[in-house]
Amino acid sequence: MGMGRNALVTGAASGIGAACAMLLAERGVGRLVLVDLDGAALDALDLPGCEVLRFIGDVADPALWERIEVEAGPLDHAVLNAGIGRGAPIANLSFETWRELMTVNLDGMFLSLKTALRLAADGASLVLTASVAGIKPEIGNAAYSTSKAAVIQLAKVAAKEGAARGIRVNAIAPGGVDTPIWDKMPFFAGIVAQHGGDRAEALAAMGKGTPLGRFASAAEIAAQVAFLLSDDAATITGTVLVSDGGYLL
Template sequence: MTYNFSGKRVMVTGAASGIGLASARALADAGAAHLVLVDLNEQALNNLDLACETSLYAGDVADEALWDRIEGDGGALDAALLNAGIAGQAAPVHKMAFADWRQVMAVNLDGLFLSLRTAMRQAKDGASMVLTASVAGLKAEPGIAAYGASKAATLHLAKIAAKEGARRRIRVNAIAPGGVDTAIWDSAPFFEELVEKHQGDRAGALNTMAEGMTPMGRFETAEELAQQVLFLLSDASGTVTGTALVSDGGYTL
C-alpha cells in the first residue's frame, strides 16, 4: 500500500535510528510537509537528509524542559510516532540494581508520558498517534523486568490516551514488535557472544536467534515496521484506536 501524508506535520521520537529513522524516511517519502524529530543523538539528527522540512530537537525525552521548548515553539500536529526507548541491563529481579530499573523507566515511561502529553496538547482534531511497545509487554521472559514492565505500561497508556482523545477523533494505537533487526541487539552481551560464535557474522547470528525464537524463523526489518506505523497513522486504519498491532513472527503464539 501507499500512504499520502501530503501537507502533514508529524512528530517522531527516537528518530535518529532504528524504527524511528525508518519511519521518518517513510513519512518524508509519503509527502509529509514537516517532521518534528526528537532524539538524544544530536549528531545523528543533524546528519539526517530528508525530503521535507524538519525541526530537530536533541535531548533526553525524560527531560521536561525539552518538551517545554517544543511546546513553546508551537505548531499543531497531524500525527506522532512516540518511539524513543531503551532496553536497559538484563538481570533477574532479585539481582537488578535500582539504578538500572530507574534508567529504563525514566526513558520508556517518564519520557513516553512527557512526549505523549505534548503530542496530545498539540494534536489537531482527527490526529493519529502510535506508541512503540513490544511483545515483551505481552509475554513474560526472565531477565527483562524493567523493559517488560515499561512496555506493558505503554500498551495500557495507549488505551487510556485513545479513550481520552476519542471525542476529538484522536486515534492512539501501539505497535508491539517482536525481534527487529536494529542496532539495539549490538550492545547486548549475549548477542556479542553469538556473533563471536558465528565468526563475526552478525546476519548469521541474528538469523540463528530468530530461528530459535519465532515460528516464522525470521525477524522484521525497521522498514517493515515503518510501513505498519504509516498504516496506523494514516486514514487507511479508519477507526482503529486503543489497540496494539502485534508483529512478532508468531513469538507470542
C-alpha cells in the first residue's frame, strides 16, 4: 500500500469494512472506492487525505457492478467484505433465508470479485472476507457456513487465475469479531438480555469460549487484512488466514 494506489472496499459502512477503509486511508492509499447499502453511514466515514468514491447499493445487483466498472478506474487493492449473517437448524431453515444468505454472501461476492479482477492492475492484491464458520461446522449455521466455505474456494480459484498477472488473492477467516452483524442474530439478543442489556459484556462472555478468551476487534482484523494486501505478503496467495483466537483448536 502507498501513495497513489487505489483500493475498493465493500461493506464499507461498518464493522470490518469501515475499519479497513479507515486503515487504508491512514496508510496513504490515494483513492478509496467504497460500496455499501447504508448510504448515510458511508457518508459519515471520516477518511481524510484521500479521494473517496462512494457507491450505494446492493452488492448482489449486477447493475451496480456495471456502473462501478465504468466509473471506478483501475484497482491496486480490494477488500471484498460485504456479508450478512442468519442462523437456524437445517430442518427449520426457510428457503427464503437460505437464498437471502446466498444472494448477498455468495452472489454478491462473485460479482464483487469478477469486477475487482477486471479492474485489477498487474500486481494487485485482493482479500475476501470469509469466516472460520466456513471451515468448522456448527449447529444452526448451515447457510452462513456454506456461503463462507464457497467464498474460500472462490478466493483460491481466483488466486490461480490471477497469478499470471501477479495478482494475489487471499481470504481471511475471522472467528468472533465485535461488529454489528451480531445485532441481527436473534440468539444474541437473548445473550445481551442475560447480561442486563450490556452488549459489551455479552460479547466478552461469548469470547471466553475461545482459547484466547476474547473476540477480536474490527481494527485488529483490518490490520491483518492490510498485511495480506501489502508487499510484505508478496509471496502469499490462495491462502486462508484464520484469525479466531484458537477456536479451531
